Every structure is written in structure tokens, then in C-alpha cells.
Amino acid sequence: MAEANTILEVTAASCRFDVSAPALSRLFSAEPRRILRAVENVSFSVQRGTTFSIVGESGCGKSTLARMVVGLQRPTQGLLDFKDIRRADGSFGPPRVQMIFQDPYASLNPRWRVGDIIAEPIRELKLRKDESETATRVGDLLEIVGLSRADASRFPHEFSGGQRQRISIARALATEADFLVCDEPTSALDVSVQAQILNLMVRLQKEFGLTYLFISHNLSVVRHMSDHLAIMYLGRFVESGPAEDVFGRPRHPYTRLLLDTIPDVEKPNRERRPMSGEVPSPIAPPPGCAFHPRCVQAVERCRTEAPALRREGELEIACHLA
Ligand SMILES: Nc1ncnc2c1ncn2[C@@H]1O[C@H](COP(=O)(O)OP(=O)(O)OP(=O)(O)O)[C@@H](O)[C@H]1O
Numbered sequence: 001m002a003e004a005n006t007i008l009e010v011t012a013a014s015c016r017f018d019v020s021a022p023a024l025s026r027l028f029s030a031e032p033r034r035i036l037r038a039v040e041n042v043s044f045s046v047q048r049g050t051t052f053s054i055v056g057e058s059g060c061g062k063s064t065l066a067r068m069v070v071g072l073q074r075p076t077q078g079l080l081d082f083k084d085i086r087r088a089d090g091s092f093g094p095p096r097v098q099m100i101f102q103d104p105y106a107s108l109n110p111r112w113r114v115g116d117i118i119a120e121p122i123r124e125l126k127l128r129k130d131e132s133e134t135a136t137r138v139g140d141l142l143e144i145v146g147l148s149r150a151d152a153s154r155f156p157h158e159f160s161g162g163q164r165q166r167i168s169i170a171r172a173l174a175t176e177a178d179f180l181v182c183d184e185p186t187s188a189l190d191v192s193v194q195a196q197i198l199n200l201m202v203r204l205q206k207e208f209g210l211t212y213l214f215i216s217h218n219l220s221v222v223r224h225m226s227d228h229l230a231i232m233y234l235g236r237f238v239e240s241g242p243a244e245d246v247f248g249r250p251r252h253p254y255t256r257l258l259l260d261t262i263p264d265v266e267k268p269n270r271e272r273r274p275m276s277g278e279v280p281s282p283i284a285p286p287p288g289c290a291f292h293p294r295c296v297q298a299v300e301r302c303r304t305e306a307p308a309l310r311r312e313g314e315l316e317i318a319c320h321l322a
Contacts, residue, residue, distance in 0.1 A: 011043050055217065065232075082097070087176070097177065100169060108167060117156070118167070141170040162193035180213070186216075218262070236318065237316065239252040241314050251319065289307050
């Protein structure tokens with residue numbers, strides 16, 4: 001059931017890619033069609049002004065899901081429904097959605113001055129009356145993200161990685177975005193810079209009531225900023241719930257494995273298990289529970305029967321043993 005404050009409702013969304021060889025060569029080799037299940041039957045809702053984080057290893061389908069949410073990838077099945085909201089400027093309609101990418105350099109036009117990069121959506125969406133108001137807004141946005149008004153005349157290559165990510169954020173805010181899909185926005189940055197960008201994002205969320213869908217392979221990155229957390233494995237959610245519950249009492253063996261790999265400042269001497277094994281191919285997922293080949297607790301049932309995602313209070317979990 002969608003809650004009153006729901007801004008995005010995703011229902012049974014799947015994305016499959018046909019990665020078969022060309023039809024002619026399959027005709028001669030009798031090779032069957034190969035379907036890659038990047039995202040499989042994923043449902044969740046995001047509440048306005050909160051952060052919903054999706055965590056999983058490389059290849060588990062996080063980016064495909066993010067691309068579906070921003071409309072860059074069509075779902076093969078299912079629905080992604082943005083609810084109409086009352087925006088900060090008083091207008092009513094679907095939220096403005098923007099994406100922030102991992103590599104801020106690749107997403108900023110290197111030949112444009114920063115001022116023009118940020119001004120482009122303001123001009124395109126006619127969000128300010130004239131060039132003078134646009135320039136003022138660009139300067140304000142640069143200050144909001146911790147840069148200076150004078151930075152408008154510089155080029156992206158003159159900035160550090162963290163500063164470039166600040167420019168990407170300013171550009172997203174320039175569109176008056178309500179909903180930011182952040183795909184590993186800090187993983188290309190040094191750890192100390194990561195923290196600065198995360199702090200900036202938390203501050204902006206409070207200041208502007210932003211909603212985040214935050215994608216990361218690293219649980220420690222999302223730990224302090226998530227309201228809701230979903231753990232993804234081979235295209236499916238295996239555990240999801242309020243972040244404090246998932247962190248405080250992880251139920252799925254995969255969530256526990258992900259948690260085991262991150263340092264704990266409160267227990268620096270805690271034994272950390274390295275992540276072992278690899279994510280299986282989404283073209284030929286293992287039978288039963290997709291995680292069973294890597295699960296130390298797996299029993300016979302896990303090898304033959306896929307666990308359904310079942311609800312327990314606010315948590316959802318797909319494991320026969322949890
Ligand atoms: N356009 C595409 N065509 C075919 N396969 C694709 C396509 N896009 C993604 N995939 C495959 O879908 C699976 C999920 O990819 P996705 O990029 O969503 O995972 P991810 O969890 O974001 O990983 P990473 O962190 O490495 O980007 C992978 O096996 C990937 O190779």
C-alpha cells in the first residue's frame with residue numbers, strides 16, 4: 001500500500017536484456033536465446049524527503065534500476081509511478097527527477113564554463129526571467145554547494161573530483177529537482193572527500209526537502225544517510241527495510257556478509273570476513289536461492305527452491321533460514 005507521502009511507487013519492475021547471438025548465427029549453431037535478467041520483479045516505494053538506498057555488488061542490477069527510475073531504460077515489465085507533489089514553487093505535478101553519476105568529469109561538458117553548465121537547464125526550462133537573473137541563480141547555486149561565485153568562469157578540468165561532483169549537484173539543483181537518483185556519486189572520490197560530499201547531500205536534503213534514491217556497492221557509504229535500505233543480489237531485493245533495522249539486525253546472510261566487509265570504528269578489532277566468491281551470471285542464475293553457492297548456511301532446500309520475498313513488519317526478506 002502506498003503511503004500518503006509516497007513520491008515513487010515501483011511495482012514488480014523487471015528489466016531483461018536479450019544478449020543472444022544474431023539470429024542467423026543461432027540458426028546454424030542451434031544456440032538458444034540468451035536472456036539476461038538485470039532486474040527481476042522489484043517493488044518498493046520511496047517517501048518524500050527521505051533517502052532510499054540500494055546496495056549490492058557490481059553487476060547486481062543497481063544501475064539498471066536507477067536508469068529505469070530516471071527513464072533512461074524501459075522496464076520490460078512492471079510499473080514505475082511518480083506521484084504528483086506540491087513543489088517548493090507552489091506548482092503541483094510529478095517530481096522533477098535528476099541523476100547524479102559516479103564520474104562527475106564524464107557528465108560535465110569539458111568545453112563549457114561551469115556557469116554555462118549550470119545555467120543550461122535554467123535557460124532551457126525558462127526558470128528565470130532573463131540572463132541577469134540566471135547569472136544570479138548560478139552564483140547562488142555555486143555558493144549553496146560550497147563553491148564560489150567566481151568559479152562560474154572556470155572550466156571543469158580546473159576543479160578536483162570532489163569540486164566537480166559539487167558542480168554536478170549544483171546543475172541538478174538548477175533544474176529545481178525534487179528527486180535525485182545518485183548512482184555511486186562518491187565512489188570515484190577519496191574517502192575524506194566522500195564524507196564531505198555525503199555531508200553536503202544530507203544538508204541539501206534538509207534544506208530543500210529533496211528525496212534521494214542512492215545507489216552504492218558500499219554499505220558504509222549509505223550507513224549514515226539512509227532512511228530505507230534495500231540489499232540487491234542478482235537483480236532481486238533480498239532484504240529491505242528501515243535502515244536502522246537492516247544495519248542493527250541484518251537477517252539475510254548476504255547482508256551480513258556485506259556488513260562484515262566494512263570496518264567498524266566502534267569495534268576495530270572485530271574479525272572481518274572478506275567477501276568470497278563472485279556474483280553468478282544473470283544469464284544463467286543458480287537454481288533455488290541465487291545466493292546459495294556463496295552462503296555458508298545453505299541447506300538442501302536453498303539449492304532447489306527460490307525463497308519468496310516475505311514481509312515481517314516493516315522488513316522484507318527472501319531467505320529460507322532468516
Ligand atoms: N544494455 C545492456 N545490455 C546487456 N546487458 C546489460 C545492459 N546493461 C546492463 N547489463 C547487464 O545487466 C547486469 C546488471 O548491470 P548493472 O550495471 O545494472 O549492475 P550494477 O549493480 O549497477 O553494477 P556496476 O556497479 O558494476 O555498474 C550486468 O550483468 C550487466 O552486464
